[in-house]
Amino acid sequence: xxxxxxxxxxxxxxxxGREVTAGNSNSHASRAVFGNNVDILEEILKHxxxxxxxxxxCVSKGCQQAAESEYVWKIICTHICPSSVFExxxxxxxxxxxxxxxxxxxxxxxxxxxxxxxxxxxxxxEDVIRLSLSLFSVDYYERRLESFRTRMPPIxxxxxxxxx
Amino acid sequence: MKRQHYQFHxxxxxxxxxxxxxxxxxxxxxxxxxxxxxxxxxVGAGVNPAAMAxxxxxxxxxxxxxxxxxxNGGMGVDKELAxxxxxxxxxxxxxxxxxxxxxxMVMCSAQEDGISHLSSEAVHYNPSDLAGWIxxxxxxxxxxxxxxxxxxxxxxxxxxxxxxxxxSTSTSRPDRSVQxxxxxxxxxxxxxxxxxxxxxxxxxxxxxxxxxxxxxxxxPSEALLIxxxxxxxxxxxxxxxxxxxxxxxxxxxxxxxxxxSNSSLEVQSREQKQLQQQQTxxxxxxxxxxxxxxxxGRRHKKRLRSEPEAERLLPAxxxxxxxxxxxxxxxxxxHMLMACAEAVQENRHVVAGKMVKEIRIMAxxxxxxxxxxxxxxxxxxxxxxxxxxxxxxxxxxxxxxxxLLHIHFYETCPYLKFAHFTANQAILEAFADHKRxxxxxxxxxxxxxxxxxxxxxxLRPGGPPAFRLTGIGPRQPDGSDVLQEVGMKLAHLAExxxxxxxxxxxxxxxxxxxxxxxxxxxPGVEAVAVNSILQLHRLIDEDPSQPSSSIDQVLDxxxxxNPKIVTVVEQExxxxxxxxxxxxxxxxxxxxxxxxxxxxxxxPPESEQQVMSEIYLGxxxxxxxxxxxxxxxxRHEPLMQWRLRLYNAGFRAMHxxxxxxxQASMLLTLFPGGEGYRxxxxxxxxxxxxxxxxxxxxxxxQCSS
Numbered sequence: 125x126x127x128x129x130x131x132x133x134x135x136x137x138x139x140x141g142r143e144v145t146a147g148n149s150n151s152h153a154s155r156a157v158f159g160n161n162v163d164i165l166e167e168i169l170k171h172x173x174x175x176x177x178x179x180x181x182c183v184s185k186g187c188q189q190a191a192e193s194e195y196v197w198k199i200i201c202t203h204i205c206p207s208s209v210f211e212x213x214x215x216x217x218x219x220x221x222x223x224x225x226x227x228x229x230x231x232x233x234x235x236x237x238x239x240x241x242x243x244x245x246x247x248x249x250e251d252v253i254r255l256s257l258s259l260f261s262v263d264y265y266e267r268r269l270e271s272f273r274t275r276m277p278p279i280x281x282x283x284x285x286x287x288x
Numbered sequence: 289m290k291r292q293h294y295q296f297h298x299x300x301x302x303x304x305x306x307x308x309x310x311x312x313x314x315x316x317x318x319x320x321x322x323x324x325x326x327x328x329x330x331v332g333a334g335v336n337p338a339a340m341a342x343x344x345x346x347x348x349x350x351x352x353x354x355x356x357x358x359x360n361g362g363m364g365v366d367k368e369l370a371x372x373x374x375x376x377x378x379x380x381x382x383x384x385x386x387x388x389x390x391x392x393m394v395m396c397s398a399q400e401d402g403i404s405h406l407s408s409e410a411v412h413y414n415p416s417d418l419a420g421w422i423x424x425x426x427x428x429x430x431x432x433x434x435x436x437x438x439x440x441x442x443x444x445x446x447x448x449x450x451x452x453x454x455x456s457t458s459t460s461r462p463d464r465s466v467q468x469x470x471x472x473x474x475x476x477x478x479x480x481x482x483x484x485x486x487x488x489x490x491x492x493x494x495x496x497x498x499x500x501x502x503x504x505x506x507x508p509s510e511a512l513l514i515x516x517x518x519x520x521x522x523x524x525x526x527x528x529x530x531x532x533x534x535x536x537x538x539x540x541x542x543x544x545x546x547x548x549s550n551s552s553l554e555v556q557s558r559e560q561k562q563l564q565q566q567q568t569x570x571x572x573x574x575x576x577x578x579x580x581x582x583x584x585g586r587r588h589k590k591r592l593r594s595e596p597e598a599e600r601l602l603p604a605x606x607x608x609x610x611x612x613x614x615x616x617x618x619x620x621x622x623h624m625l626m627a628c629a630e631a632v633q634e635n636r637h638v639v640a641g642k643m644v645k646e647i648r649i650m651a652x653x654x655x656x657x658x659x660x661x662x663x664x665x666x667x668x669x670x671x672x673x674x675x676x677x678x679x680x681x682x683x684x685x686x687x688x689x690x691x692l693l694h695i696h697f698y699e700t701c702p703y704l705k706f707a708h709f710t711a712n713q714a715i716l717e718a719f720a721d722h723k724r725x726x727x728x729x730x731x732x733x734x735x736x737x738x739x740x741x742x743x744x745x746x747l748r749p750g751g752p753p754a755f756r757l758t759g760i761g762p763r764q765p766d767g768s769d770v771l772q773e774v775g776m777k778l779a780h781l782a783e784x785x786x787x788x789x790x791x792x793x794x795x796x797x798x799x800x801x802x803x804x805x806x807x808x809x810x811p812g813v814e815a816v817a818v819n820s821i822l823q824l825h826r827l828i829d830e831d832p833s834q835p836s837s838s839i840d841q842v843l844d845x846x847x848x849x850n851p852k853i854v855t856v857v858e859q860e861x862x863x864x865x866x867x868x869x870x871x872x873x874x875x876x877x878x879x880x881x882x883x884x885x886x887x888x889x890x891x892p893p894e895s896e897q898q899v900m901s902e903i904y905l906g907x908x909x910x911x912x913x914x915x916x917x918x919x920x921x922x923r924h925e926p927l928m929q930w931r932l933r934l935y936n937a938g939f940r941a942m943h944x945x946x947x948x949x950x951q952a953s954m955l956l957t958l959f960p961g962g963e964g965y966r967x968x969x970x971x972x973x974x975x976x977x978x979x980x981x982x983x984x985x986x987x988x989x990q991c992s993s
Contacts, residue, residue, distance in 0.1 A: 214786075215747055221784045222743075239957040251950050254744070258709060259958075261743035262736060265781055269734065 165190035170199040197225035204237050205249045222264040232256035371646045618658040621650050625665055629872040637673050644670045657883040664906040668913035687765050694733055696900030702959045703984045706952050706976045707821050708737040711855035713948040714988040715817045716744050718853035724754045724814040730823040732759030735774040739781055746785045754788040758807055763795050799827055800838040804848050816851040825858055828923040843937035854989040860975055860982040863912050863924040875912045879905060885978040888961030927985040939989040943972035
């Protein structure tokens with residue numbers, strides 16, 4: 125389930141690995157273009173798709189800051205699953221609490237959307253969003269349970285020993 | 289993989305395909321699970337591509353690849369048979385195999401109208417009724433008949449044995465293909481045993497040879513041997529010549545599969561196993577009248593009493609391939625497991641013990657899903673045989689290890705997620721317009737189900753209700769209060785998304801100890817939902833005739849709460865039969881299917897997730913096979929029985945709705961191997977299964993007025 129999101133992140137990181145050196149020399153340049161005002165960059169980014177935004181976030185720290193913005197990712201989510209529900213205050217605060225639109229998009233909306241796209245059925249948007257949110261909430265809960273799991277190493281180790 | 293399936297389709301005769309449509313499944317429910325084992329065999333064992341390619345060759349062509357297992361050079365004794373108590377020379381097997389090939393050639397070239405029907409129709413035989421088969425063949429030769437008995441189960445069986453899971457199950461209906469799998473296990477005699485010219489003599493010759501082979505065996509202490517009584521029955525059949533009855537409506541339960549992927553060596557072993565099973569069946573006939581061997585025990589008895597039907601052999605134009613591909617050993621493994629279970633059923637513990645050891649070795653060699661399933665079943669059988677039962681803690685699934693296994697299984701397979709999300713959807717719909725809601729969870733575990741419901745309630749149009757959760761859990765061996773921890777985590781989550789939340793936990797070793805007053809229901813103020821995920825089957829008592837069994841008490845208690853909705857999710861399996869062998873067979877097929885689906889997840893081998901999920905399932909297997917009485921808590925019952933129980937307890941079913949269906953279908957796309965899963969709607973209940981076998985069923989109920 126997380127594979128799509130992770131593969132995207134890895135791609136982005138590969139690009140980052142190549143460009144980070146370039147980024148350092150360019151940061152001066154990008155600041156010259158945008159100043160310290162990332163809002164303009166956000167306005168530009170919100171018209172792009174997720175992959176481009178990921179690539180741009182590798183260019184410089186300013187760009188990364190802009191690309192991480194929830195505003196941009198919320199727009200991206202709306203692009204992929206058009207629905208008025210994204211505008212509701214409740215949903216936005218809920219998603220923000222649970223980890224943000226970017227995570228919602230990468231791990232749940234994007235993989236599920238390819239399913240509804242495959243089915244050529246736009247009315248599935250609401251269902252896709254609902255299921256994504258459900259899975260997202262479980263994911264949030266599991267992350268908070270992580271602390272429970274880290275108490276397990278001794279048992280894990282003994283199981284692995286048994287498996288050898 | 290589809291390619292291979294198509295190739296086999298090419299090989300099948302037109303009539304068989306047509307007849308396949310007509311034939312009605314009549315096998316009883318126990319054989320339902322049987323079709324799954326071949327999934328396990330196929331997927332776990334893999335398919336020998338060379339064999340497949342050879343099989344798809346032109347009709348009448350024979351491809352023979354000699355088995356690498358025959359390393360004795362024909363001088364020694366066949367090892368597998370030796371383990372069963374027979375000492376048979378491999379060279380003898382080879383000779384008979386060659387003669388069978390000759391027969392096939394003759395069969396192919398037969399042009400006479402009188403026997404052309406023999407080359408075009410499928411025949412099905414009961415693997416445990418070798419006497420009847422011989423009898424029917426002899427009568428066939430003497431009284432050639434022209435009635436058409438389509439038994440294209442052979443074709444589906446061939447598909448089953450040779451093609452990938454997806455293709456075969458799509459074409460065969462469950463009940464019929466069940467038989468095919470059964471037959472596939474038990475038979476495998478090559479086609480072409482008829483020869484219009486001198487077939488009858490050859491047949492007699494062949495039969496004598498087979499009997500001769502068996503009579504060479506020694507070691508009288510093992511009941512696997514031919515006993516004089518059975519062989520006399522065999523000879524007796526030779527002399528009988530009743531007219532074959534054509535009107536037998538029930539489908540024959542065996543298939544003589546043309547060996548596109550069978551080695552004739554395998555053929556021989558299966559023959560011998562057939563005979564052995566035949567013996568054991570006749571042996572146990574007086575002892576266990578109600579021991580219905582799923583491989584056709586019922587039919588076997590019918591045969592002994594009634595006349596055998598006319599049955600045809602499969603078209604003899606299949607190439608025969610001898611190869612030691614894993615599929616064969618998978619089939620053999622299943623056969624050994626069944627034979628061992630039979631031995632256990634008949635309390636022949638010495639024999640069973642030896643077989644279990646063999647099975648363990650074979651399972652290690654097998655690998656794949658089938659090997660793993662076989663390992664777990666062998667271990668469970670060993671525990672049963674030697675009386676070494678797991679400790680209490682293991683059974684009650686209380687400890688932190690169990691929780692860990694549960695979490696891994698939750699992540700790896702969609703079954704639990706399906707259960708949770710479907711139940712949540714039903715509860716959400718039932719709670720529409722209520723301002724105060726109360727959910728009672730019969731086993732809270734880690735509370736993985738509830739974040740999604742809390743979130744959905746938070747975002748519902750009218751605003752979130754006040755949500756109250758009562759979690760019930762078993763006593764922890766180390767005395768820690770897991771319920772309270774989970775409650776706190778859920779409270780934290782609810783608070784962060786602005787849902788009014790309250791939690792109460794109850795520790796109860798048995799759900800029947802729970803009383804309504806403990807739950808502090810506020811009737812009229814709050815809407816109550818009761819949620820039971822894989823918990824109700826634990827309450828079923830050993831002796832159902834008891835006046836107030838746990839399950840009835842609990843259902844009455846639930847009824848008295850007057851809930852708005854009761855969500856019940858249970859395994860779709862029949863693992864509570866009174867007879868051990870039936871349970872074993874059912875469980876073997878059920879868990880083979882689940883392991884297949886695990887295999888399809890394509891996780892890195894020996895990864896923590898995969899192994900943990902397997903151990904989780906292995907515990908269930910152990911409980912079903914090795915435990916008895918109060919310790920056997922995994923008493924799975926099929927959906928039909930649950931419907932009856934709940935109906936009798938005063939509930940009526942609620943339809944789950946299309947939203948739940950859509951959600952489940954979408955959920956499956958997130959799982960690798962998701963194409964194999966099937967969500968089906970069954971009279972308002974949803975089932976999730978692997979290919980055509982439903983594995984878990986979710987249903988919703990409300991009180992009937």
